[in-house]
Amino acid sequence: xxxxxxxxxxxxxxxxxxxxxxxxxxxxxxxxxxxxxxxxxxxxxxxxxxxxxxxxxxxxxxxxxxxxxxxxxxxxxxxxxxxxxxxxxxxxxxxxxxxxxxxxxxxxxxxxxxxxxxxxxxxxxxxxxxxxxxxxxxxxxxxxxxxxxxxxxxxxxxxxxxxxxxxxxxxxxxxxxxxxxxxxxxxxxxxxxxxxxxxxxxxxxxxxxxxxxxxxxxxxxxxxxxxxxxxxxxxxxxxxxxxxxx
Amino acid sequence: xxxxxxxxxxxxxxxxxxxxxxxxxxxxxxxxxxxxxxxxxxxxxxxxxxxxxxxxxxxxxxxxxxxxxxxxxxxxxxxxxxxxxxxxxxxxxxxxxxxxxxxxxxxxxxxxxxxxxxxxxxxxxxxxxxxxxxxxxxxxxxxxxxxxxxxxxxxxxxxxxxxxxxxxxxxxxxxxxxxxxxxxxxxxxxxxxxxxxxxxxxxxxxxxxxxxxxxxxxxxxxxxxxxxxxxxxxxxxxxxxxxxxxxxxxxxx
Ligand SMILES: Nc1ncnc2c1ncn2[C@@H]1O[C@H](COP(=O)(O)OP(=O)(O)OP(=O)(O)O)[C@@H](O)[C@H]1O
Ligand SMILES: [Mg+2]
Numbered sequence: 353x354x355x356x357x358x359x360x361x362x363x364x365x366x367x368x369x370x371x372x373x374x375x376x377x378x379x380x381x382x383x384x385x386x387x388x389x390x391x392x393x394x395x396x397x398x399x400x401x402x403x404x405x406x407x408x409x410x411x412x413x414x415x416x417x418x419x420x421x422x423x424x425x426x427x428x429x430x431x432x433x434x435x436x437x438x439x440x441x442x443x444x445x446x447x448x449x450x451x452x453x454x455x456x457x458x459x460x461x462x463x464x465x466x467x468x469x470x471x472x473x474x475x476x477x478x479x480x481x482x483x484x485x486x487x488x489x490x491x492x493x494x495x496x497x498x499x500x501x502x503x504x505x506x507x508x509x510x511x512x513x514x515x516x517x518x519x520x521x522x523x524x525x526x527x528x529x530x531x532x533x534x535x536x537x538x539x540x541x542x543x544x545x546x547x548x549x550x551x552x553x554x555x556x557x558x559x560x561x562x563x564x565x566x567x568x569x570x571x572x573x574x575x576x577x578x579x580x581x582x583x584x585x586x587x588x589x590x591x592x593x594x595x596x597x598x
Numbered sequence: 599x600x601x602x603x604x605x606x607x608x609x610x611x612x613x614x615x616x617x618x619x620x621x622x623x624x625x626x627x628x629x630x631x632x633x634x635x636x637x638x639x640x641x642x643x644x645x646x647x648x649x650x651x652x653x654x655x656x657x658x659x660x661x662x663x664x665x666x667x668x669x670x671x672x673x674x675x676x677x678x679x680x681x682x683x684x685x686x687x688x689x690x691x692x693x694x695x696x697x698x699x700x701x702x703x704x705x706x707x708x709x710x711x712x713x714x715x716x717x718x719x720x721x722x723x724x725x726x727x728x729x730x731x732x733x734x735x736x737x738x739x740x741x742x743x744x745x746x747x748x749x750x751x752x753x754x755x756x757x758x759x760x761x762x763x764x765x766x767x768x769x770x771x772x773x774x775x776x777x778x779x780x781x782x783x784x785x786x787x788x789x790x791x792x793x794x795x796x797x798x799x800x801x802x803x804x805x806x807x808x809x810x811x812x813x814x815x816x817x818x819x820x821x822x823x824x825x826x827x828x829x830x831x832x833x834x835x836x837x838x839x840x841x842x843x844x845x846x847x848x849x850x851x
Binding site: 401404406429430432433434435436437439440441443444445446447456457460461488489490491492493505509 | 744
């Protein structure tokens with residue numbers, strides 16, 4: 353029924369002799385939201401960075417929109433331009449205004465004209481509630497505002513999927529919701545999303561599935577209700593009890 | 599010690615008959631600047647390329663860049679100038695080497711001076727550029743890559759513009775160094791400012807006046823450079839940018 357957008361097939365990765373990913377298999381279907389969680393150092397960031405080839409892997413296969421990421425003939429630059437990515441520390445380009453941040457790849461990668469790009473950027477800034485800040489520089493914005501700009505920058509490329517790596521964990525508590533709200537809206541519009549986060553409220557609300565990682569392994573991969581209702585593994589239970597305490 | 603200062607010496611006729619001693623020294627300043635500026639262009643271009651290459655993902659290219667830096671960093675400037683001036687023409691094929699030796703007076707010294715000074719300084723610029731790029735948060739490069747920018751685009755639009763802003767102050771000192779180091783060219787016969795101060799002292803026996811003037815001219819020139827560079831720093835300042843820590847700058851409104 354659902355066709356897959358991102359599929360991991362027994363992906364393994366080593367840093368020297370240290371194995372970070374151990375035969376990881378999972379999938380994100382079109383229009384679905386998958387939340388990845390797990391303790392620090394379990395390999396969540398590494399897993400998500402393999403999707404657009406930011407991290408190479410040695411074994412297995414990742415298929416994104418019917419293209420194999422690691423394969424020789426794959427045009428990685430073109431594939432990346434179709435996958436939006438949002439980082440923990442925003443990674444906006446500090447020497448460019450907010451609009452220029454959104455325009456850069458539209459113009460340089462997609463070949464849009466500057467006017468076309470600006471029109472698109474302004475519409476997206478409006479959508480994340482920041483059109484008044486279009487001319488400011490990242491350093492003049494709060495963390496929450498910067499992260500919303502970063503999301504808009506990803507969306508400006510008309511992505512087929514969005515990747516988020518702990519998008520709210522560098523934010524002051526009072527700014528977390530403004531970012532989560534944008535992500536919830538995105539999920540409800542049917543964007544395909546893979547989200548590394550410890551925001552379990554967000555997971556409950558919009559995730560179709562939750563993937564739990566520990567020590568480079570995907571320990572649990574279940575539908576959201578099932579994951580929160582009756583996690584099968586002890587490790588996931590322990591993790592949940594710890595994280596839901598606060 | 600008593601010394602009879604004779605300030606009028608500056609307005610007396612120089613030994614080469616071209617004008618006053620003051621004029622003679624200012625022609626020296628012109629040669630100093632012409633040497634320093636041309637060398638600076640080489641240093642900036644070559645240094646930026648080498649420094650950038652040393653931060654690429656290709657191990658092989660990084661090694662090549664490192665080798666360049668190690669070679670030219672560990673030979674004193676004076677020796678490098680002698681190598682370009684005396685040794686290079688001997689190593690070239692006979693016809694070419696002779697042609698090099700035939701280059702008429704100021705240019706025969708000027709060209710090796712510019713080359714040696716430019717390459718010597720390029721190593722220092724390369725070090726700064728490399729350090730500047732590496733001081734950027736790792737996520738910056740990733741963000742550019744994730745957007746689909748190619749490696750050259752990522753350097754051109756994302757990494758280098760910030761790296762250069764960060765290293766502007768140390769680049770200013772390198773530029774001051776290149777002006778001062780250009781005085782080494784007097785050893786291969788270039789009559790730049792220091793060379794002319796020495797010549798003035800030899801012909802007029804006014805050692806203090808000659809070097810007092812040279813000192814003041816160097817000082818004023820470098821002060822002008824500093825003022826100009828500070829203006830440039832202000833011009834390219836990034837609004838709200840504080841540092842390069844990976845931590846999110848919390849401007850907060
Ligand atoms: N470049 C690297 N070289 C060697 N080991 C690395 C490298 N990057 C990450 N690791 C190791 O790989 C493991 C997984 O790292 P990763 O960043 O994917 O974890 P994570 O689940 O995202 O953790 P966190 O919640 O802290 O972000 C960690 O043990 C980490 O120390
Ligand atoms: Mg991580």
